[in-house]
Amino acid sequence: MNISLQKSAFSKKRSAIKITGSKSETNRLLLLKALYPQIKIENNSNSDDSEAMTKALSQTSQSTIIDIHHAGTAMRFLTAFFSMQEGKEVVLTGSSRMKERPIKILVEALQQLGAEITYKENEGFPPIRIKGQKITKNKVILKADVSSQYISALLLIAPKLQNGLELTLEGEITSVPYIKMTLALLNEIGVKTSFSDNKIIVYPAENVLSNSITIESDWSSASYWYSIIALSEIGTEITLSSYKQNSLQGDSALAEIYSNFGVKTIFKDCELFLHKAENFKPETLSLKLNNCPDIAQTIAVTCFGLGIACDLSGLHTLKIKETDRLEALKIELTKLGAEILVTNDSLHLKASSEIIENVSISTYQDHRMAMAFAPLALKTSIIIENAEVVSKSYPTFWDDLKQIGFEFSSNNTI
Known part of the structure; x- marks a missing residue:
């Protein structure tokens, strides 16, 4: 099943999403x-x-x-x-x-x-x-x-x-x-x-x-909502549940990392309030992600969508995931117009101002490839191939996107 997401699809500035356990x-x-x-x-x-x-x-x-x-x-x-x-x-x-x-x-x-x-x-x-x-x-x-x-x-x-x-x-x-x-x-x-x-x-x-x-809700799944907020207009908000401020999950580093994109995180009563407070764009975002490599794809795509350069390191374990995630990112971001270099344990993305429209993103049987690229629909129309792969970690992902106003169509063409 392929999903075609339309540009500027986020119509609800305040939304609430419940994400299942980690x-x-x-x-x-x-x-x-x-x-x-x-x-x-x-x-x-x-x-x-x-x-x-x-x-x-x-x-x-x-x-x-x-x-x-x-x-x-x-x-x-x-x-x-x-x-x-x-x-x-x-x-x-x-x-x-x-x-x-x-x-x-x-x-x-x-x-x-x-x-x-x-x-x-x-x-x-x-x-x-x-x-x-x-x-x-x-x-x-x-x-x-x-x-x-x-x-x-x-x-x-x-x-x-x-x-x-x-x-x-x-x-x-x-x-x-x-x-x-x-x-x-x-x-x-x-x-x-x-x-x-x-x-x-x-x-x-x-x-x-x-x-x-x-079980606390999954922080890796929260990363896609952080990306959506980062790519949205000032004032956009999403509430996620159920999360702890003293999380056991390494991907909870998202709260600090996404402050670089103007995303404010507030914890209250096991809920996570994400708010786009400002359009803050660092010249280059440099991060060592050896403690949270699963969010590297989301961060790289967010940076590309915002036109920010990034240097991400500590990623050697991504070579043996569902796919070689570093090579997959290089191939798919290049399709969109990115200039990107990857090594055995790092990714280096140059700042860019233009995104090629209606690109079809291959997902390589990797759930995180599908979900990391979906937020780009806020910047350009995009097609996600084999979109059902999200069931590996987040089966309701597409339903949740529709709930907050993303518009897309699907077909069974592989």
């Missing part, structure tokens, strides 16, 4: 609930990724094939989960793109602990066969600059391991907020942890608190 928090808590059924979860994410996690964790047969499609978080977390399910054997597989996304670092870490995991096709990539074992070893060394999902996968199963886990990270740590999120959720259910220098310890816990945890 995919990151939901998937962590779904795994913890599988380990400790007494945990109760509210405001679950309705994303495809979380549905894939839920379905996989409900598998009860002794030997089965589990297809998690495009759900990268599920692949990492479930690899760790099934490795310590004694007597259970599974094959974890996914989409063609998932079979190109590396899993070797996590597999080798689990093998250090005594897990039995083998590759079904290509060395270092899914699909993988996992034979669940009783894991008694508790020390692992891992490079610190790898995807935080590898680290979180190990931490989430750690309290159920006989001797817990002592994880040593070598080098500069990537995406610290996501690691801290995992540890905070473990603490919330009563698991003792420590994180000092480059060593993380999770202590064994047979029983945990029977807590009811309400």
Whole structure:
């Protein structure tokens, strides 16, 4: 399905949107609930990724094939989960793109602990066969600059391991907020942890608190509304719920980052009020996004829409996402008239004053490509290809855009 968005589509200057729970928090808590059924979860994410996690964790047969499609978080977390399910054997597989996304670092870490995991096709990539074992070893060394999902996968199963886990990270740590999120959720259910220098310890816990945890709404999903406000006229407002000022999510950096575009953020009673206060445009926006790489696409597109140059770094993990997001951004922004350079871990966009109209944006089976480019409809007519891909993290995105006055048509032409 392609969606054609008309220019100047935002007709409501004051709107309210309810966004479902964070995919990151939901998937962590779904795994913890599988380990400790007494945990109760509210405001679950309705994303495809979380549905894939839920379905996989409900598998009860002794030997089965589990297809998690495009759900990268599920692949990492479930690899760790099934490795310590004694007597259970599974094959974890996914989409063609998932079979190109590396899993070797996590597999080798689990093998250090005594897990039995083998590759079904290509060395270092899914699909993988996992034979669940009783894991008694508790020390692992891992490079610190790898995807935080590898680290979180190990931490989430750690309290159920006989001797817990002592994880040593070598080098500069990537995406610290996501690691801290995992540890905070473990603490919330009563698991003792420590994180000092480059060593993380999770202590064994047979029983945990029977807590009811309400998941905060997804900050990554909020990024598209920040972009809409930034690209809108002074006085435009959107209210988002439900959010916390002391969020566990690294993408909450949006509040500070978008102040560079004149967007004011106010927290009140678990609601987030976004207000376009001024047309402030820095000459060049320079940001290191290693703690929140998932919002890089949104920021780059916002800068392009406002005619601002930007230098974004700390983005090496974007190379192994649903697509190579840096190359995808370069290709699609160039179509729109941008001058852009990308490296293995950075993006450099020159300031521009003209946007080419009626460009068709390829989304590369990547939900964030679709949603990051949609706000440009405030500046030019634009077509989003394979728009249904948003269901991976934000299934109601197009309905919410329509609710605030965006006008668009859709067809089933791929």
